[in-house]
Every structure is written in structure tokens, then in C-alpha cells.
Amino acid sequence: MSRLYAENLTLAYEQAVVATDLGVEIPDGSFTVIIGPNACGKSTLLKALARMLKPKTGGVHLDGKLISSYRSREVARRLGLLPQTSIAPSGITVGDLVARGRYPHQKLLRQWSSEDEGVVTESMRLTGVLELSGRLVDELSGGQRQRVWLAMVLAQQTSILLLDEPTTFLDIAHQVEVLDLCADLHEDKQHTLVAVLHDLNQACRYGSHLIVMRPGGEIAAQGVPSEIITAELVEDVFGLPCRVIDDPESGTPLIVPNARKKRSEHDGPVAVHEHAAL
Amino acid sequence: MSPVVTGRVLRTRSEAMSVRVAGRSVSVCVGIVVVLLVVMCATLMTGEYQLSVGEVLGAVTGTGEGSADFIVNTLRMPRLLTALFVGAALAASGAILQGLTRNPLGSPDFIGFNNGAATGALLVIIVFGGGMYQIAVGALLGAIITALLIYVLAFSRGVHGFRFVLIGIGLNALALAVNSYLITRASLYDALTAQAWLVGSVNGRGWEHVAAAGLAILVLLPLALYHSRSLAMMELGDDSAKALGVGVQRSRAVLIVVSVLLAAFATAAAGPIVFVALAAPQLARRLTKSASPGLISSALMGGLLLIAGDFAIQRAFPTAQLPVGTATGCIGGLYLIWLLASEWRGKARYS
Known part of the structure; x- marks a missing residue:
């Protein structure tokens, strides 16, 4: 069994059930990417894996125990999460924000050991924000800010990192920058990464393991991108007719949506039929 | 190695x-304490009978003779200490709530703790005809019940700051209406007593008030300080705080209870004194240039505001025995206008 897996999950907000009977396993040392159409429950699944959302049934297991049986600090020493939205307190410096990542390792009278200092410096160096440490977070660009948040999660020193849409709101160059950084962490540091991404091609390029979710919170497929991504799967899950070719750069699957004309041909008879029914 | 975090780090050799x-917070706190001591000395020395520093010191250390001893220890000191503790308690309560709701308007006087306490006190004065102690208990219960109502009404998948403030403002209006109604039903004498209580005052406060407010601070402030690290983490948003191992819901519940009790005890001791809870944390925050109001600096600032207000009122209107609530209302109102105006200007610059 891997360090992090979930069985028979039923996930719901109040009465609204997002997913039922969900089972996923996050292979150790993998860069797992969760993809799926909007509102299919990707982020909800990630929240459940990070014990931010309590499942109605089933359970998430971390290092052989139910995640809900740990104290929250203990979980925070084993598993880090970068949520979709984090708020930087106004007027905080980069160094101070990254230092907050040390919270699960600190005590009331042990607020800043030299170990804390070393880990925070190293996290900032890895994410390339060390020279920004004295700057205010408010003054940074979106890409820099996202690297600062990553540094904060790294300062937690967990070997499992969960990232909820880490590339949202970033332009393409910064998206690639953040994903490259994730790939470095995965390859060089042997961290296990789980990320929710929107871009299928990025998911295929960076992910070593994909979890494809369908609307209604079902798992459509999971496995190595090149083995599971087919035109049929993409059309089935996203309702998008497409071709899957080899990415000329990386050799991973590249999803090319069909041209508009071809798509309307594809949809044509259905549309006529609907019209006739009216 | 250059430090990556702001502030000074103090470590024992073994790093245990x-x-x-x-640094800035410490110097601001020291500065406030110095001003505080000066105002305290001035308050003890001046008045209808002028006392020298020696006489005051003698009375404080218990070696003073008759009249000075009576004036300091029976008349001036209890009033001064009540003002100090009540101001500190209100400011700490405000600092906690403003931090929790991430909103400067999330202070006890806006979200109904004070008016709820007043409802409790008025019920005791007008309906049950109770005395000083019963009024204090009524105020305490009024504030706690109001807070419970807000908590229950705002609770849905946890308590969220903004909803907490909005529901509090609604309940505040409701409590105000009930208070007005109670006063219209009261006899003239009761209405006068009620009105005097409603403005908030430290006139004629004795050692029992000092003990109540002081005890509240002694017990509740350390508890708040212990949880203030979680409070600082919650500034990152609930999800981030939780992800970093903060017991968000539990810390928040403890902090809300502490904040309510601080405001309730303060109000029970001195009536609903407005604006200290709102203004002191914001002033402290601006002086320390920190992202959120610090507890200690806010509490000191609150104590200073109240004793300075009381001192000003005693000296400016020596015969009128004006309640301190009028001074804090006046200063606080001006401050609020300035705060909002400058914040809006600031926003306009960035948008």
C-alpha cells in the first residue's frame, strides 16, 4: 500500500453529494495530476486527501492510519497543502510569510530555532525567492507570489505535497515556471506531488500518474498518461471530440481539439434531431 | 547569514x-507604558485636593497619612485602575475580534456585545429594580447571551468572519431597539439611572470593580495570548491555517469566548464605553506598523485611552462629573471618520 490512499469515499458539502464510492491511491514518489471537467470534484477530492473535508463515508489513509486519527499538527508535518486561495496578510514580508510554514514544527517557546532558519532559507532558495525575502508580498507579481506560497509549503518539510490548481491566474510562462519547479521537487527531492490542473497537455507532460475524473465524481481512468489518454477517453469525459498526438517536445500525449467545422459535422445529426423534436 | 525574517530572534545557547x-512593537509598548505612568501620576496628584509626588507615593506604599491615604486609596486609585483595566479589556477584546473577522468593524461595540450587555443591565434596573451588583451580573449575562445568539445564527459549516459581523450588527440594532423600549417604559428615576449607566462611566468605582476587571484580564489575557499564534496563522485564510496544522475551529471558539468575556466584564464594571474596542487596536496597529493588531500593544493602548479620557474629563469639567463614555465617544467618533476617510483615499489610489 502507498503512503496516501482513499477508500469508498463519499464526499459532500452539507447535502450536496459531490462524489460517491471514490477510491484513489497516490503512488509513492509520483507526480500525480488530477484532471477532469469543471465541478467534477477534483478539488473536493484533494481537500479530502488533505483532511480539509471530512468524508461522509469511507476514509483517507496516511502512513497506514486513518488521517482523521492524527492530530492536525502531526498531519501538517507529513503532508503539505497549497490551497486554491490563500491570503497574504497585508504588509507581510516574503521571509515572514515563508516562515509561517514552520508552524507545525514550532512551540510556544520555540518560535525560531536555527533549524527553522535553515529550512526557510533553503525553501526560498529552491523556489528562487531568496533574494526577495525582505520585500513585501503585496509588491510581487503573480508568478513570484505563487513561488513564495510554494516556498511556504516546502518549509513545512513534508515529503507529500498537495497543490490545488497551482497555475491558475498565471500566464503561460509562469505556469511553466511553477510546473518546472514542481517537476524538480519530484525528481530531485523525491517528493510525492498531487496537483489539480486544468490544462490536459500540461497534465500529460508533467504528470507521472494521472487521475481522470468524470462529472459526478467518478474516476474515469488512472495510470500513466501515455497509457490511458486516448481520444475516446477525452471525448467521453469532457465531451470534446479531439485527436491525441505525440507532443513533439516531450513525446507525451498532446490533445488537439477538432476544428470547429469538423466538430459541427460531428454534432450535426444530433442537433437536427433535437430541432425536429421541438 | 542575513536574517530572513523580520524582528529579533532570542535564543538560549542549547536552542531549547x-x-x-x-523590535518596533516592544518600543511602542514601552512608549505607551511610559505615557501611561505619567497620566496615572497626574491623575492621582491632581483634582480638588492637589497632592505631591511624595504624598502619592506614600499612600501607594501604605505609609501615607490620613487625608492623602483616603484620597488616593479610596477615591482616586480604584477609579483609575478600573479605567485602566476596563480599557485594556475592551481593547484586547476588540483586537481579538478584529483579527478573527479580519475586519476593523468586528469590534464588540459594533456587533452588539455592548448593547446586549446594556439590555441585560436595563432589564435589571427597570424590570427587577436591582442594585449595582445585580446590574453588573445582568450586563454580563446580556453580553454572553448576545454572543451566543450571534454564534448560533452565524454558524454554518464553521463560523466565518464576515457573516459573524453582519449578524452581530443586526443583533446590535435589535438590542438597541429593546433598550429604547425599556427606557420608555421606565419611571423617571429608573430612566435616569439607566441613562447614567448607558453612557459608561468610571465615576465612584470601588475596589470591587477593580477586582472584577483585573481578574478578567489576569485570567483571560494569557489564554488569548496562548491562542494568538493560531490567530496570526488564521490571517492566511482558514484553508492555509488548517493545512499548517492549526485547530482553526477550536482556536476560534476559544478566542470568541475570551473576547466576549473580556467585553462583558468590562461592560459590567463600567457600562458600555464605546469606541475603545474599535480604536485602540487600530491605533496600536498603526503605531507598531504590523499587519494585525497585537494583543499587548492594543491592551496597553486601550488602558491609556480610557485613563487619558477620564483624566481629561475630570480636569476639563471638574464639577460636572461627566462620564468617560462621552470622551471616548467623542475621540472615537473623530478617529473613526479619519480612519475611514484615509482608508478610502488609500483604496482610490490603488484602484
């Missing part, structure tokens, strides 16, 4: 202990 201290 290490603390981070923000």
Missing part, C-alpha cells in the same frame, strides 16, 4: 528556547 520579538 527561542523567541521572535518585533
Whole structure:
């Protein structure tokens, strides 16, 4: 069994059930990417894996125990999460924000050991924000800010990192920058990464393991991108007719949506039929 | 190695202990304490009977003779200490709530703790005809019940700051209406007593008031300080705080209870004194240039505001025995206008 897996999950907000009977396993040392159409429950699944959302049934297991049986600090020493939205307190410096990542390792009278200092410096160096440490977070660009948040999660020193849409709101160059950084962490540091991404091609390029979710919170497929991504799967899950070719750069699957004309041909008879029914 | 975090780090040699201290906060606190001591001395020395420093010191250390001893220890000191503790308690309560709701308007006087306490006190004065102690108990219960109502009404998948403030403002209006109604039903004498209580005052406060407010601070402030690290983490948003191992819901519940009790005890001791809870944390925050109001600096600032207000009122209107609530209302109102105006200007610059 891997360090992090979930069985028979039923996930719901109040009465609204997002997913039922969900089972996923996050292979150790993998860069797992969760993809799926909007509102299919990707982020909800990630929240459940990070014990931010309590499942109605089933359970998430971390290092052989139910995640809900740990104290929250203990979980925070084993598993880090970068949520979709984090708020930087106004007027905080980069160094101070990254230092907050040390919270699960600190005590009331042990607020800043030299170990804390070393880990925070190293996290900032890895994410390339060390020279920004004295700057205010408010003054940074979106890409820099996202690297600062990553540094904060790294300062937690967990070997499992969960990232909820880490590339949202970033332009393409910064998206690639953040994903490259994730790939470095995965390859060089042997961290296990789980990320929710929107871009299928990025998911295929960076992910070593994909979890494809369908609307209604079902798992459509999971496995190595090149083995599971087919035109049929993409059309089935996203309702998008497409071709899957080899990415000329990386050799991973590249999803090319069909041209508009071809798509309307594809949809044509259905549309006529609907019209006739009216 | 250049430090990556702001502030000073103090460590024991074996690193068993290490603390981070923000230099500016410490100097601001020391500064406030100095001003505080000056105003306290001035308050004890001046008045209808002028006393020298020696006489005051003698009375404080218990070696003073008759009249000075009576004036300091029976008349002036209890009033001064009540003002100090009540101001500190209100400011700490405000600092906690403003931090929790991430909103400067999330202070006890806006979200109904004070008016709820007043409802409790008025019920005791007008309906049950109770005395000083019963009024204090009524105020305490009024504030706690109001807070419970807000908590229950705002609770849905946890308590969220903004909803908490909005529901509090609604309940505040409701409590105000009930208070007005109670006063219209009261006899003239009761209405006068009620009105005097409603403005908030430290006139004629004795050692029992000092004990109540002081005890509240002694017990509740350390509890709040213990949880203030979680409070600082919650500034990152609930999800981030939780992800970093903060017991968000539990810390928030404890902090809300502490904040309510601080405001309730303060109000029970001195009536609903407005604006200290709102203004003191914001002033402290601006002086320390920190992202959120610090507890200690806010509490000191609150104590200073109240004793300075009381001192000003005693000297400016020596015969009128004006309640301190009028001074804090006046200063606080002006401050609020300035705060909002400058914040809006600031926003306009960035948009």
C-alpha cells in the first residue's frame, strides 16, 4: 500500500453529494495530476486527501492510519497543502510569510530555532525567492507570489505535497515556471506531488500518474498518461471530440481539439434531431 | 547569514528556547507604558485636593497619612485602575475580534456585545429594580447571551468572519431597539439611572470593580495570548491555517469566548464605553506598523485611552462629573471618520 490512499469515499458539502464510492491511491514518489471537467470534484477530492473535508463515508489513509486519527499538527508535518486561495496578510514580508510554514514544527517557546532558519532559507532558495525575502508580498507579481506560497509549503518539510490548481491566474510562462519547479521537487527531492490542473497537455507532460475524473465524481481512468489518454477517453469525459498526438517536445500525449467545422459535422445529426423534436 | 525574517530572534545557547520579538512593537509598548505612568501620576496628584509626588507615593506604599491615604486609596486609585483595566479589556477584546473577522468593524461595540450587555443591565434596573451588583451580573449575562445568539445564527459549516459581523450588527440594532423600549417604559428615576449607566462611566468605582476587571484580564489575557499564534496563522485564510496544522475551529471558539468575556466584564464594571474596542487596536496597529493588531500593544493602548479620557474629563469639567463614555465617544467618533476617510483615499489610489 502507498503512503496516501482513499477508500469508498463519499464526499459532500452539507447535502450536496459531490462524489460517491471514490477510491484513489497516490503512488509513492509520483507526480500525480488530477484532471477532469469543471465541478467534477477534483478539488473536493484533494481537500479530502488533505483532511480539509471530512468524508461522509469511507476514509483517507496516511502512513497506514486513518488521517482523521492524527492530530492536525502531526498531519501538517507529513503532508503539505497549497490551497486554491490563500491570503497574504497585508504588509507581510516574503521571509515572514515563508516562515509561517514552520508552524507545525514550532512551540510556544520555540518560535525560531536555527533549524527553522535553515529550512526557510533553503525553501526560498529552491523556489528562487531568496533574494526577495525582505520585500513585501503585496509588491510581487503573480508568478513570484505563487513561488513564495510554494516556498511556504516546502518549509513545512513534508515529503507529500498537495497543490490545488497551482497555475491558475498565471500566464503561460509562469505556469511553466511553477510546473518546472514542481517537476524538480519530484525528481530531485523525491517528493510525492498531487496537483489539480486544468490544462490536459500540461497534465500529460508533467504528470507521472494521472487521475481522470468524470462529472459526478467518478474516476474515469488512472495510470500513466501515455497509457490511458486516448481520444475516446477525452471525448467521453469532457465531451470534446479531439485527436491525441505525440507532443513533439516531450513525446507525451498532446490533445488537439477538432476544428470547429469538423466538430459541427460531428454534432450535426444530433442537433437536427433535437430541432425536429421541438 | 542575513536574517530572513523580520524582528529579533532570542535564543538560549542549547536552542531549547527561542523567541521572535518585533523590535518596533516592544518600543511602542514601552512608549505607551511610559505615557501611561505619567497620566496615572497626574491623575492621582491632581483634582480638588492637589497632592505631591511624595504624598502619592506614600499612600501607594501604605505609609501615607490620613487625608492623602483616603484620597488616593479610596477615591482616586480604584477609579483609575478600573479605567485602566476596563480599557485594556475592551481593547484586547476588540483586537481579538478584529483579527478573527479580519475586519476593523468586528469590534464588540459594533456587533452588539455592548448593547446586549446594556439590555441585560436595563432589564435589571427597570424590570427587577436591582442594585449595582445585580446590574453588573445582568450586563454580563446580556453580553454572553448576545454572543451566543450571534454564534448560533452565524454558524454554518464553521463560523466565518464576515457573516459573524453582519449578524452581530443586526443583533446590535435589535438590542438597541429593546433598550429604547425599556427606557420608555421606565419611571423617571429608573430612566435616569439607566441613562447614567448607558453612557459608561468610571465615576465612584470601588475596589470591587477593580477586582472584577483585573481578574478578567489576569485570567483571560494569557489564554488569548496562548491562542494568538493560531490567530496570526488564521490571517492566511482558514484553508492555509488548517493545512499548517492549526485547530482553526477550536482556536476560534476559544478566542470568541475570551473576547466576549473580556467585553462583558468590562461592560459590567463600567457600562458600555464605546469606541475603545474599535480604536485602540487600530491605533496600536498603526503605531507598531504590523499587519494585525497585537494583543499587548492594543491592551496597553486601550488602558491609556480610557485613563487619558477620564483624566481629561475630570480636569476639563471638574464639577460636572461627566462620564468617560462621552470622551471616548467623542475621540472615537473623530478617529473613526479619519480612519475611514484615509482608508478610502488609500483604496482610490490603488484602484
